[in-house]
Amino acid sequence: MISFELNGQTVQVDATPDTPLLWTIRDHLNLKGSKFGCGMGLCGACSMLLDGESTRTCILPVSAVQGRKVTTIEGIGNPDMLSTLQQAWVDASVPQCGYCQSGQLVSATALLSKNNNPSDEEIDNAMSGNICRCGTYPSIKKAIKQAAKDIKSGNGRLQAVSHYDPSNTNNMTQEA
Amino acid sequence: MATLIEKDLIDSKTNISTSRRNFLKNLASGGLVVGLPLTACASAPLPGENKNALQPNALLQITSDNTINFYLPRSEMGQGTYTGLTTIVAEELDVHPSSINVINATAHDDYKNIEYGIQVTGGSNSIRTHFLPLRHLAANTRLVIRQAASQQLKQPLASIQTDDGKIVVNGKALPYGEFADFANQLEFPEDAPLKDKSQFKYMGKNAPRLDGLAKSTGTAEFGMDVDFEGLHRAALKRCPVFGGTVKSLNADDAKKMPGVKSVVQIHNGVAVIADHYYQAKNALPKLKIEWDRPETLSKFSSDSTAADNGKGWFKTALDSDESTNAFEQGDGLDALKLADTVVSGEYWAPYLAHATMEPMNCTAKLDGDKLELWVGSQAPDLAKFAGAYYADVPKDNVTVHSTFLGGGFGRRSATDFVAEAAAIAKASGLPIQLVWSREDDMQFDVYRPAAMAKFKVGLNKEGLIDSWTVKRSGPQIMPYTLDNIVDGVMPSFLPNGMVDWMSKAGYSIFDSLTVDHASVEGLYEDYDAKHKSSDHVTVDPGLPLGYWRSVGHSYSGFFKESMMDEIATLQKQDAVEYRLKHLTSNPKLANTLKVAAKTAGWKQPLPKGHFHGVATHASFSSFASQITEVSVKNGQLHIHKVVCVIDCGLAINPDIVKAQMESGIIYGLTAALYGEITLKDGAVQQSNFHDYPALRINESPEIEVVIIDSDDAPTGVGEPGLPPIAAAISNGIFAATGKRLRSLPLKV
Ligand code: FES
Numbered sequence: 024m025i026s027f028e029l030n031g032q033t034v035q036v037d038a039t040p041d042t043p044l045l046w047t048i049r050d051h052l053n054l055k056g057s058k059f060g061c062g063m064g065l066c067g068a069c070s071m072l073l074d075g076e077s078t079r080t081c082i083l084p085v086s087a088v089q090g091r092k093v094t095t096i097e098g099i100g101n102p103d104m105l106s107t108l109q110q111a112w113v114d115a116s117v118p119q120c121g122y123c124q125s126g127q128l129v130s131a132t133a134l135l136s137k138n139n140n141p142s143d144e145e146i147d148n149a150m151s152g153n154i155c156r157c158g159t160y161p162s163i164k165k166a167i168k169q170a171a172k173d174i175k176s177g178n179g180r181l182q183a184v185s186h187y188d189p190s191n192t193n194n195m196t197q198e199a
Numbered sequence: 200m201a202t203l204i205e206k207d208l209i210d211s212k213t214n215i216s217t218s219r220r221n222f223l224k225n226l227a228s229g230g231l232v233v234g235l236p237l238t239a240c241a242s243a244p245l246p247g248e249n250k251n252a253l254q255p256n257a258l259l260q261i262t263s264d265n266t267i268n269f270y271l272p273r274s275e276m277g278q279g280t281y282t283g284l285t286t287i288v289a290e291e292l293d294v295h296p297s298s299i300n301v302i303n304a305t306a307h308d309d310y311k312n313i314e315y316g317i318q319v320t321g322g323s324n325s326i327r328t329h330f331l332p333l334r335h336l337a338a339n340t341r342l343v344i345r346q347a348a349s350q351q352l353k354q355p356l357a358s359i360q361t362d363d364g365k366i367v368v369n370g371k372a373l374p375y376g377e378f379a380d381f382a383n384q385l386e387f388p389e390d391a392p393l394k395d396k397s398q399f400k401y402m403g404k405n406a407p408r409l410d411g412l413a414k415s416t417g418t419a420e421f422g423m424d425v426d427f428e429g430l431h432r433a434a435l436k437r438c439p440v441f442g443g444t445v446k447s448l449n450a451d452d453a454k455k456m457p458g459v460k461s462v463v464q465i466h467n468g469v470a471v472i473a474d475h476y477y478q479a480k481n482a483l484p485k486l487k488i489e490w491d492r493p494e495t496l497s498k499f500s501s502d503s504t505a506a507d508n509g510k511g512w513f514k515t516a517l518d519s520d521e522s523t524n525a526f527e528q529g530d531g532l533d534a535l536k537l538a539d540t541v542v543s544g545e546y547w548a549p550y551l552a553h554a555t556m557e558p559m560n561c562t563a564k565l566d567g568d569k570l571e572l573w574v575g576s577q578a579p580d581l582a583k584f585a586g587a588y589y590a591d592v593p594k595d596n597v598t599v600h601s602t603f604l605g606g607g608f609g610r611r612s613a614t615d616f617v618a619e620a621a622a623i624a625k626a627s628g629l630p631i632q633l634v635w636s637r638e639d640d641m642q643f644d645v646y647r648p649a650a651m652a653k654f655k656v657g658l659n660k661e662g663l664i665d666s667w668t669v670k671r672s673g674p675q676i677m678p679y680t681l682d683n684i685v686d687g688v689m690p691s692f693l694p695n696g697m698v699d700w701m702s703k704a705g706y707s708i709f710d711s712l713t714v715d716h717a718s719v720e721g722l723y724e725d726y727d728a729k730h731k732s733s734d735h736v737t738v739d740p741g742l743p744l745g746y747w748r749s750v751g752h753s754y755s756g757f758f759k760e761s762m763m764d765e766i767a768t769l770q771k772q773d774a775v776e777y778r779l780k781h782l783t784s785n786p787k788l789a790n791t792l793k794v795a796a797k798t799a800g801w802k803q804p805l806p807k808g809h810f811h812g813v814a815t816h817a818s819f820s821s822f823a824s825q826i827t828e829v830s831v832k833n834g835q836l837h838i839h840k841v842v843c844v845i846d847c848g849l850a851i852n853p854d855i856v857k858a859q860m861e862s863g864i865i866y867g868l869t870a871a872l873y874g875e876i877t878l879k880d881g882a883v884q885q886s887n888f889h890d891y892p893a894l895r896i897n898e899s900p901e902i903e904v905v906i907i908d909s910d911d912a913p914t915g916v917g918e919p920g921l922p923p924i925a926a927a928i929s930n931g932i933f934a935a936t937g938k939r940l941r942s943l944p945l946k947v
């Protein structure tokens with residue numbers, strides 16, 4: 024049994040230690056928001072926050088997160104409670120096919136958590152691990168800047184939920 | 200419904216070869232117009248059928264509890280049709296688009312693409328072909344609800360107004376749903392007037408995408424996300440050379456791997472089925488398989504310099520006398536003899552993979568002779584037929600559950616992955632989700648064909664174009680899609696044998712008969728020339744092909760616009776002005792070019808070392824011009840900016856049009872700068888994003904999009920932004936370095 028904190032909840036999972044975190048979360052824990060794109064750490068579709076850092080989980084064995092904090096897109100916000108970045112994403116119609124967007128939002132969240140006024144270059148650096156085949160990059164830049172503005176002015180939140188329980192979608196508590 | 204096809208088949212009893220010829224020619228011209236009405240097909244039940252609901256056909260339903268369901272007939276793969284088509288319905292129904300419940304449609308006759316006769320999303324025609332039918336449907340629906348309200352409330356029809364899904368009368372607002380049951384009893388009107396542009400509330404206005412919320416919260420369901428109790432995962436090992444079959448198999452070691460439930464052999468390989476995907480994937484290398492490899496493809500290597508192999512094969516064919524004419528105007532090739540000067544140019548574009556962000560996948564559950572499929576497909580009905588064939592069940596026993604598509608770009612109009620899933624479910628007796636790895640996706644795609652073309656352009660004394668001739672060598676897509684399509688357009692009473700025969704024999708029949716329009720489209724149409732000819736010669740190693748965003752235009756845009764730039768340069772004329780001189784009969788394209796020149800500041804001073812490149816191209820009934828600003832420093836290309844001007848008629852949602860231009864440009868830039876699939880002994884060499892890179896955010900240029908204001912009906916946007924970009928970059932590189940690049944990808 025490997026145990027870690029997932030979206031604010033301690034979870035125990037019965038997967039072999041070499042199972043990639045991505046598949047542990049998708050197949051064993053049934054959270055489908057994080058995506059499989061390449062399996063080689065090249066595209067960022069599988070990005071999750073690991074102790075706050077955007078991390079490629081398709082090549083990260085679940086044993087490596089024992090006792091650590093993992094946040095997926097589900098732990099950032101949900102359709103009823105959006106994080107500021109998610110709101111900016113919706114407002115700017117960032118997603119096209121949408122498949123890469125969980126990973127994009129995870130990387131953007133990690134960026135803004137450290138830097139609430141990123142330059143174009145800083146955005147490029149933080150986001151260059153996340154491929155979007157639909158080419159949503161111009162909208163991503165726009166949305167990150169909008170969200171940064173809101174967060175800087177104190178009207179934003181990087182995480183809209185502090186706690187996610189997949190078995191009860193009403194059980195979400197808003198971050199104070 | 201008496202369709203063209205049925206008529207052909209009846210005739211075919213007496214004259215089968217004529218019928219096949221017509222059938223294939225119709226397919227080839229891309230115009231298999233079956234004239235499907237957008238009203239209910241009496242035979243098939245409507246999805247979600249409900250006696251108390253108003254449901255004029257399989258597309259729209261208003262229930263008595265006031266749910267407005269729109270069954271989205273086209274597949275949402277990023278292009279925005281989910282929002283676009285819903286906005287069209289919303290406008291004439293007079294309800295806010297976000298109040299409509301959009302459902303990804305299953306396979307049903309009512310959802311067939313009117314221009315193709317099959318339920319396929321492609322060719323950038325969703326908005327264009329649905330614009331009027333959906334408006335009529337929604338306007339008639341609104342009218343019948345008003346009529347029902349008028350009768351139920353005993354008020355004159357003229358006093359019954361609507362607002363955002365409500366009947367408004369005497370200061371009261373009542374939801375449409377309250378009248379749905381009654382409206383259902385009335386005769387459905389056919390001629391409700393449509394709104395004038397000045398009355399539009401939603402069309403032509405920017406509004407957030409309707410699928411944006413689900414896609415920003417990880418809650419949109421893609422094929423890969425489908426899950427249910429008892430579902431197993433499957434991974435498949437295929438012969439590295441397409442078309443190979445299993446000669447011998449030893450699965451003993453694979454079966455011992457953790458989680459493995461079953462190993463089965465199917466038509467094109469061996470599948471491992473396990474509880475979880477990574478278990479199936481881990482067991483795959485333990486299979487010991489010997490393959491029977493296909494002869495022709497196994498001999499093909501891209502880097503071969505032999506005359507009958509690699510690029511040399513394309514070149515030999517191009518230089519040979521062999522060819523089939525696809526288009527002729529005036530004196531065609533003969534006119535070259537009279538030209539004052541003949542300018543020629545030869546260009547190359549390689550095979551390309553789609554690399555959709557979501558690798559191919561399909562979930563299949565076979566219960567007795569009933570098959571359920573869950574799949575993100577551009578062609579749910581073709582998926583249904585493939586499933587029926589490979590699971591060996593009657594077509595009517597197949598249910599398709601459609602999900603969002605994690606990218607399409609043409610890839611998901613093929614059904615190879617559906618066939619595999621159905622075959623694995625059949626062979627194993629287990630409900631399975633077949634997941635392709637990225638490597639599978641890269642190496643077993645249906646590829647954009649490689650192409651070589653040679654132009655010979657005759658100029659008159661004034662240096663203007665008199666004759667425009669071009670010959671293209673390469674494989675044709677249509678023969679590869681026959682397998683897919685034939686079943687879809689054949690009436691279901693036909694025995695499988697006939698369908699089988701047609702798809703197998705299809706290639707040679709097709710190829711000897713006609714040129715697939717996709718092979719030559721975009722090479723000759725845009726510019727004025729008294730004489731024109733376009734020819735094709737087939738060279739085909741046997742790598743499977745498919746539709747890749749903008750199809751033939753994806754290379755012809757580069758070829759034609761490079762050629763035009765070369766001619767202008769030779770004539771020492773301004774690249775924009777020279778083009779404009781040859782666009783008098785193409786005024787919309789000319790206008791986009793003028794606006795692009797103005798927006799980009801063509802001929803205005805640029806920062807030191809920066810240069811403009813221009814290209815213009817019409818495709819999918821739309822018109823696009825692009826001007827790039829590039830610099831080349833120390834052999835390194837920098838793309839500073841791209842200006843894109845698009846005329847796509849009325850932009851239903853201008854923000855989505857803009858996003859599609861950006862998307863086409865970025866997808867096209869990936870191809871222009873990096874895209875190249877190569878083969879070694881018939882096997883694809885690239886495998887993942889390290890050797891088939893995709894443009895990343897730090898490489899993505901600033902893009903400015905201008906949409907021409909238009910009152911004309913909407914035309915394509917998903918693809919037209921792509922064709923000009925490679926030439927606009929390459930022409931900029933020429934301006935910067937004097938180096939003319941005639942091959943893709945561009946190597947500075
Ligand atoms: S799936 Fe993990 S980086 Fe691509």
Ligand code: FES
Pocket residue numbers: 118119120121122123124154155156157158159277556605606
């Ligand atoms: S939105 Fe489709 S891959 Fe990014």
